[in-house]
Amino acid sequence: MIEVDESTLIRCAICGAVNMDKGKKNICRRCHSSIKDKHFSTQKSWAYLITGMIAYIPANMYPILISTQFGQTEGSTILGGVIFLWEHGSYPIAMVIFFASIIIPVLKFLILIYLLISVKYPLGKDKKVTKHKLYYMTEVIGPWSMIDVFVVAVLSALIHLSMVSIVAGTAVTAFAISVFFTLLSAHAFDARLIKENC
Template sequence: MYKESELDSLIICKKCHTLHETISIEHGELATCSECDTILYSCDKQLVTKGLALSIASLSLLFIANFFKLVKIDFLGSEQHITILQTILRLYEKGFWFVGTMSGLLIFVFPFMIVLIHMTFFFLLYTKQAPYLTYRILIMLGHILPWHMSNIFLVSILIALVKLIGYVSIEMGIAFFALLGFVVIDLYIVRIMPMHTLWSNYNNIYANKNSMPKFHNRPLLRCPLCDATNYDKGKNTKCRRCNAGVYTYRHFKNERSLAFLITAIIAYIPANIYPMLITKNFGSETSSTIMGGIMLLWEQGSIPIAGIVFFASIFVPIAKFIIIAYLLVNARYPKEELSNKTKKNMFYLAEIVGPWSMIDVFVVAILASLIHLQSVQIIAGEAATAFALSVFFTLLAAQNFDIGSIEKKRINYE
């Protein structure tokens, strides 16, 4: 049994939820889960200066990536180029305000916010100022991190261009390479600075004693927002560190997850029936659905790309529906067909690959923004909105699923 103040010495793996006691590691080392090798925390004596330098580099790259030319094409003698901001604005122009807002947040607003938060956080740690502000922005970081998709957008650019090969001559702009650099640095930051490491640096510097020592004989839970280990106090458990109301009563949470899942499945139907992409070519109009687009790529011989789009638009969404639905039913009517460990791994996988289903929406947005001549135009179809809605609600369904309901040990205290 631990005092609540001692919970900081514990960490629960985000993938398999195995409980670990933290041990002190050497500079440059990473502590990994004993069960599944997921990185738990890191030790870096120069974390603050390194973080500050990396986030300044990220900000410059992100600035170039957003406001300079991403791709330039030569099409029927006229030159076209796009920037990230243009791609988003074009969606609004064509009346796709939901897809426009969602893309705007995922590939423009959130990446900027994350970089600015990192920069402010490391700057405040460096100057040892404003503990409350530091605390608030770390919580905000936890909220935004799962919602930024620069890496997925980068892959979407490549797929969109493969679709155009043979029709136009393509030249990559400086913004593309800046975006590539940004994504690489971002992956590096996520790897060497997990949430737990950021929070322990915060605790070390501000000597935070915000938890009162209390004894509990209750199961331990991981806060999905800040990685803190918490006692499960049943109804309305609040995280002792970031105060997120993440562990609300499980039936209510899973019911919300179910509602989001059903909405996502309903939106997925029109996403497959209506056209995703409409091509206007000298007066004649052809439209293709998601599946139609994949078949076309296949026929043109772009088999790997057809495979990626099939995986992102058909396989991932359906697999995610099935996994979440299975876990929800299983939490309500427990049957021990699969081990808890397998179920947790399934859920983790669904969470990791889920955002990649946005690829097709981004590809359509890029194509629509690139090809808009008087004679030849590519326009996003109604399916783009339905599909974006479906992805959005699937992400919400996964975020609202109570991972604790996989363990049947949870006790209801109220």
């Protein structure tokens, strides 16, 4: 018989097995993958998040779509595209693009910043369940910001005529990098820290 303290039990992120916390290096007893170190994970999460936020700036400055119509070249940024769609009456699509490329990334930055600060400093101590929900939400809705990148990819593959053509702009790369790094940041964040700091 062994005595186990319930609060020291940890979950393997890969296979979901319950493990005992044995100090610095934890190896899952079922799938033998290493369980991430909770103190190192915050730093990694910050690093990825800051990279994502920096990449988000050029993603909004440079044109994401460059359309050529009868010799006239015109570039449109993410926000410019949304405004164009809104003015032309495509409200649902304008809303989808607005949500996927502006609301979701910004919301993700804010939620991750809030979570990362709150595990270090006493902030919203009594809102444990809300924080877990927030974290889970960022993981679920996060990938949906890729919509804009895919839309650009589809449009540029589809509109390839002699008179009219659409080419992807610089912002696509920046935006894809931004989304990729925020996803990494959310994965690197350890939800265990929410529990411990409440």
